[in-house]
Amino acid sequence: MRLENKVALVTGGGTGIGRAISLKFASEGADIAVSSRNIDNLNKVCGEIEALGRSSLAVAADVCKKTQVESMVKKVIDKFGRIDILVNNSGTSRMCPIMEFTEEDWDMVIDTNVKGVFLCTQAVAKDMVKNKYGKIINISSTSSLGAIVIGQSAYCSSKFAVNGFTKACAKEFGPYGINVNAIAPGRIMTGLVYSTRTPEQVEEFIKVGTESAVLGRMGKVEDIANLALFLASDESSFITAEIIASNGGRTNLMGR
């Protein structure tokens, strides 16, 4: 029980990677609050968490809205007393060539993926600083290591920003016993992949993802959940400000 009695908040926890992380943490003894904009998905996940014998809370919230984020954090603390672990996993993507990107779509991606991380971190860290303990895990992307697909300029920029913010947070919160790291997942089949691509683009996504990984396979949501568990546990206490890739050893990356 590597997270015995810990309290975790997972944004975007209703589906995909967020759901896998929530269930993994619960199976290791943590109580879980899940949030997203889709309460039906959240309620389903909460049912699964309770079936594992842990407590859960579903909070509908848009991470782009400061008041909703603050209200979400208050609800979690009201129920559980504190927050030990924050997983900033809420994310979105819009595929569009740079020259055709509308400001609206651009804002949507940057607000969800970057501002959402800022607002959630600010709201939760206030509590973690009081307790002098915390683990913050930001979900970035292998595109932030240079593996960029045409049409992903906003998504890619946002994930680079998440890396930078991760390091800045690690620096500012380190003195308070708070570890802040990011995970750069490789190509993993989730709802987000299907919802942002045409069937042809999905096929291409799978082909390139498989061929470019030295392990010759796409990732699974459990791959990311396992890493998140390690970073959420006290076994990783000396690790902070790190961007750790779980991407099958994807080659041809330009680290800078």
Next chain:
Amino acid sequence: MILKEKVAIVTGGGTGIGKAIALEMAGAGADVAVCSRRLSTIDEVSQQIKEMGRRSIAISTDVRIKGQVDSMAEQVVKEFGKIDILVNNSGSGHMSPILEMSEDNWDMVIDTNLKGVLLCTQAVAKYMIKQKYGKIINISSTCALGAIAVGQSAYTASKFAVVGFTKASAKELGPYGINVNAIAPGRIPTPMVYESMTKEQAAAFLEEGKKSTVVGKVGTPEDIAHLALFLASDDASFISAELVASNGGRTNLMGR
């Protein structure tokens, strides 16, 4: 005269690094449009360029506002017939600890430093694509290599994002003969440094900057201008999607 007959736009061109770049490019033969929100400063620089025997216009522009950016690009093309070089240098350096950062301040930094780069790139690349030639240089920061100061979380996130956008732009615009690179300046005494910090903070910031380089000194705006000139020239034709640091070999950086 390695920029003979070239036309360059430099945003944030009225002071500091932008001013040094604008003057250096003019000195190398380019006609230069200087843009920022501070008309008095860009008028002055524009005047200096004319005295060097080159053509120049000063355009008051807020890079966060699409209408103003589009109009700026139009004006430059109207005046000079084309745009060969775009230096995305406009930046905001507002400092604030994460827990105290207001949404307004966050937005100001992200909008100026990241969205400004998107909007200017979109507006200018339109013309570069038609002529199948262009050089785009984005001013990032050594904080994007991991050298982060407390209070710079928004700035850091934005400068990481600029690197990501640089690579994405390089990938998408490469087929059109357009090179896109970023410069990561080290610590350099510029008006932005003094405007975003107290006198004591600025002194400590620059002192720490001096000590952490292998050359034992802070940089000058001209150091950055020399690099920008090289990247703007055809000598650098095989370089794209690169982040080049000019920071005195600052040590202890974490590239990821």
